[in-house]
Amino acid sequence: MSSALRDLPRRQFDSLVIGAGGGGLRAALQLAQADAKVAVVSKVFPTRSHTVAAQGGINAALANVLPDNWHWHMYDTIKGSDYLGDQDAIEYMCRAASKLVIELEHAGVPFSRLDNGKIYQRPFGGQSQNFGGEQAARTCAAADRTGHVILHTLYQQNIRAKTHFFDEYFAIDLIRDDNGFILGALVLEIETGEPLLIEAKTTLLATGGAGQLFRTNTNAHINTGDGLAMALRAGIPLQDMEFFQFHPTGIAGRGMLITEGARGEGGYLINKDGERFMERYAPHAKDLASRDVVSRAIFTEVKEGRGCGPNADHVMLKLDHLGKEVLEKRLPGICETSRTFLHIEPSEEPIPVYPTAHYTMGGIPTNRHGQVVVPVEQGEECIPGLYAAGECACVSVHGANRLGGNSLLDIVVFGRAAGNDIIKFLKENRYHRKIDEASVQAALDHLHRWDQKGEGESVAEIRADLKAVMEEYCGVFRTEEILQQGVEKVLEIEQRMKNVRLQDHSKIFNTARIEALEVENLLDIAVATVTSALARQESRGAHSRIDYPDRNDQQWLKHSLFFKEGRRLDYKPVTLQPLSVDTFPPKARVY
């Protein structure tokens, strides 16, 4: 046994939650309220997690504004997913939505209100009444700061429930024994640079998405997909990684998000001729078509020379007709963002926007109980002790394209579901299993790789190159040729990574080391993303292949699974059978 292994401090909890965004905190709350001993590890203070940046709202068929029910929500979500979503999980989510939104309200979320005192709801993209009929208004909102209020409220409820927090600890790797059980994780205390082993009967990955894969993105610096890469390194595949959402309205060239709620409140997109071009692409839903549809439309407008600005490289989001009062009341955050970053007053001038990398639809494969599942000869089986929820997971409720307002819903529904299943698991598994020391040693070796000194490339160079490659070779529109080059370029960067050295070897709050570990994670995810994208020879949802412009249900109505070892791809069927209602069979998707 190495001295590092012998001296390693160890802590024991019933349950470990990695990530303190909405998914992790909702699960932790469920566990703490059931008197489980739960540890939440987060690389940033919990309210800094990226849930805080969600703007527009959370979907639930409360019918506070227009007629609605969960079944219509289910249909819209399946259609939005381009039929790649699993219908059992989607039914589960849509049925749970109203109850969980009410629960959030009871927990203190300051939702905006209607005159009758009920929760305010606004229309969002891809929503309809009566299975494809008139626009619905399903998105419950607190102005345009809905993620902020949900994250803060869940954190507040967790401190009330006395959840144990490890703030500013970075998770390195999962610990796994020969029987396949996950036994916790090796983590690093950022302030002291000291590793710590957290032993737990269950581990929930709730580490969020990987928007930092792309140069221009709406995501926070911390969104480096750490849990996805940890899963890959533990031998677990990633599902549907080729589906990455580009949000239609990031601030052009900068990336800051302008919520879909801006169009929900009545804003619309115009090209250089002042034309409301979405009428051509989606005659019925117009600006409130699904995000993949609107992003492709903007991309096409610009490509065909109808872009705005001196370089004709973006379109405009027009809001001035809504009036200052509505904008200040319903969209105060984006007014602030426009003023700060663009010196634009949205009540007077339109906002320059362009599709921007936003959301990881793919992720760690789970069932609707949050259990991580992997394929075996017949069907699939759970990885005992391992769970995933939120953006890092792929349940899959978003399939090939997520609807706006469904991600905040996803995190609370499946954070809670995972919490419930963990409680069951803890009842059946009363004692900690023996730690596999070889697995801990491997995690320590991974960490200590960064102690190597000497000359070498910098992490910053690798990161910049990786993001540029992903943007250029794995963007909105893709072809065989471009993706093939993308794979080669990402693999070249992977080779260069071996020669990267840190110059900062301080133990104290060493952010350079954290960034090195993050870039390693991004690199693993980039390989998964571009490899899965190259293989899928069809266009579905966010994955648009110019060389295969149509959806091909015969061959491709299936989930991709990427394994790190040998960069192997496998596939599994989409669950078309819901829990209690009839299947929504795939049909042509028009908005």
Added chain:
Amino acid sequence: MKFLIYRYDPESDKKPFMQAFELADDEIQPGMMLRDALLKIKSQDETLAFRHSCGEGVCGSDAININGANGLGCLTAVSSLKQPIEVRPVPGMPVIRDLVVDMSQFFKHYRGVKPWLIVHDSEPEVEYLQSPEDRDKLDGLYECILCGCCSTSCPSFWWNPDKFRGPAALLQSYRFLADSRDQATEERLEDLDGPYRMFRCHTIMNCVNVCPKSLNPTAAINNIKKLMVKDMV
């Protein structure tokens, strides 16, 4: 563009010092924020430690002291600043390294005001009703991002960091006092009574001047005092 940045790594430095950095003109883009500049400096010298994340003023990670005033790096345009731009950690907190401070005391006070909704009645199966007018009373309170710019610019907080709750925590307290759904007014007010927890506020108003979200903790504190008076009569 010239910068002077506070450096301190307790592992290698006996005491803190100010280090000069320079960014060439072609590295300064229009609309560049201080956070972008710090990231450029960090790509030259990766040992510079600072917190940051969302880059748009919602996560609250990057509170720093900029030319003597607290603010968020991501919302402060470099073009608006006098050079050399002096960047230091927010004052009054123990420095961990460079611009990174230990915020434990700040969060202890936050937890101390019980920042969660307290309702004694049984829960209905639907949402609690709240009129738009009552909901409006939370505007200017709920938007706090816990960056700490306010509390760490407050002399009363510097003098009594262990006893005075500080503007951020008091703003949070009032966010729940002002919520028509909350039923713990009395215990919240009782908890703030006494010479220190709230009454150390001498309306110096530094908190108001530095808040990057344009919130007004001083007004919140005054409103708490009004509630206390009302509670007494």
